[in-house]
Amino acid sequence: MSTSRNIDSKSASRVQKQRKQVPTAEELLQGIIRGDKTALARALTLVESTKKQHQKKANYILDNSLNSGKESIRIGITGVPGVGKSTFIETFGKLLTSLGKKVAVLTIDPTSSLSKGSILGDKTRMEELVRDPNAFIRPSPSGTSLGGVARKTRESIFLCEAAGYNCILVETVGVGQSETAVHSMVDFFLLLKLAGAGDELQGIKRGIMEMADGIAINKADGENLKRAKRAQTEFNRALHLFPPKPSGWIPKVLTCSSLENTGIQEIWEMIDSFFTLVREDGFLEKTRQEQNKKWLLNTLEDRLLTDFYENPGIKKELDRLLIEVAENKISPFKAADQLLERYQKKV
Numbered sequence: 001m002s003t004s005r006n007i008d009s010k011s012a013s014r015v016q017k018q019r020k021q022v023p024t025a026e027e028l029l030q031g032i033i034r035g036d037k038t039a040l041a042r043a044l045t046l047v048e049s050t051k052k053q054h055q056k057k058a059n060y061i062l063d064n065s066l067n068s069g070k071e072s073i074r075i076g077i078t079g080v081p082g083v084g085k086s087t088f089i090e091t092f093g094k095l096l097t098s099l100g101k102k103v104a105v106l107t108i109d110p111t112s113s114l115s116k117g118s119i120l121g122d123k124t125r126m127e128e129l130v131r132d133p134n135a136f137i138r139p140s141p142s143g144t145s146l147g148g149v150a151r152k153t154r155e156s157i158f159l160c161e162a163a164g165y166n167c168i169l170v171e172t173v174g175v176g177q178s179e180t181a182v183h184s185m186v187d188f189f190l191l192l193k194l195a196g197a198g199d200e201l202q203g204i205k206r207g208i209m210e211m212a213d214g215i216a217i218n219k220a221d222g223e224n225l226k227r228a229k230r231a232q233t234e235f236n237r238a239l240h241l242f243p244p245k246p247s248g249w250i251p252k253v254l255t256c257s258s259l260e261n262t263g264i265q266e267i268w269e270m271i272d273s274f275f276t277l278v279r280e281d282g283f284l285e286k287t288r289q290e291q292n293k294k295w296l297l298n299t300l301e302d303r304l305l306t307d308f309y310e311n312p313g314i315k316k317e318l319d320r321l322l323i324e325v326a327e328n329k330i331s332p333f334k335a336a337d338q339l340l341e342r343y344q345k346k347v
């Protein structure tokens with residue numbers, strides 16, 4: 001009898017200890033403000049979670065993080081698989097930290113399953129950058145919808161900036177719609193390309209070229225060097241066919257080798273001169289204002305939807321109405337009206 005009581009009290013104290021180890025939202029918030037990477041990583045896990053309790057904690061941290069975002073620069077990096085995105089980010093990121101910047105790398109990959117996510121997170125990618133005290137790397141949150149992943153990435157950008165990261169690199173692995181999502185949340189959009197492969201081969205649509213503020217032809221080394229230089233001329237010509245950018249910036253095409261670390265400094269200089277221009281002509285401020293407005297609307301939509309679907313009364317009524325709609329007993333529109341009425345009354 002007494003032995004079992006002993007075990008009980010032991011396991012109770014273990015549970016208590018574990019509970020104590022889970023930091024509160026306020027503790028995480030304070031950690032983020034101090035620039036603590038562990039607190040930031042934990043907060044991002046809460047942001048990525050779909051559990052209501054976690055979301056509540058995440059919202060507390062987000063709502064109380066002071067972040068004007070003014071000091072930071074947000075760079076989107078895209079390119080087809082194999083173009084060398086992680087090698088590029090490793091080399092480029094190290095250059096940025098050597099210049100005294102704090103770099104956060106986030107990835108958007110709506111197609112990533114849990115297993116791929118863990119491959120991205122297994123630290124074999126960007127091995128050196130991951131060990132840099134001034135860099136923070138976060139693999140793509142797994143998610144089924146691009147919208148969900150994009151929202152989480154926006155919130156992650158916000159928290160990374162609150163933690164003092166002033167260079168946010170958003171990498172997108174997907175080919176297609178994810179580029180548009182990334183483009184809408186960054187200031188500068190860099191497209192990585194390979195020399196020699198046709199556009200079709202590289203899966204790059206015209207629209208993506210049009211979004212680019214800069215194109216870097218990667219793997220410009222060895223036998224590839226000549227071809228890369230030729231491609232640079234071709235892409236430069238192609239870029240001139242697009243209408244001018246509202247920022248006044250003229251997109252540039254450069255070549256680089258992420259492996260040999262050549263041309264990387266020039267890419268930074270190009271990006272730096274972009275930021276000098278858009279800071280001076282007020283375009284960056286306008287972009288941020290627009291981004292903030294958009295983020296407010298998106299967050300509202302998202303929180304409203306969650307609140308609606310998680311309302312227990314609505315859940316029951318929705319289940320019933322779904323059957324009635326299927327049996328043609330009520331029109332979908334009338335059913336929607338009924339649900340909204342019920343939601344407004346909060347019954």
Ligand SMILES: Nc1nc2c(ncn2[C@@H]2O[C@H](COP(=O)(O)OP(=O)(O)OP(=O)(O)O)[C@@H](O)[C@H]2O)c(=O)[nH]1
Binds near residue numbers: 083087221257
């Ligand atoms: N020669 C050469 N090879 C490179 C260069 N950059 C990357 N590579 C090689 O290209 C391959 C793909 O590089 P990654 O950095 O993994 O490419 P990625 O675009 O991130 O690929 P995914 O992870 O599939 O999206 C690796 O074998 C790299 O070593 C470069 O500048 N020159």
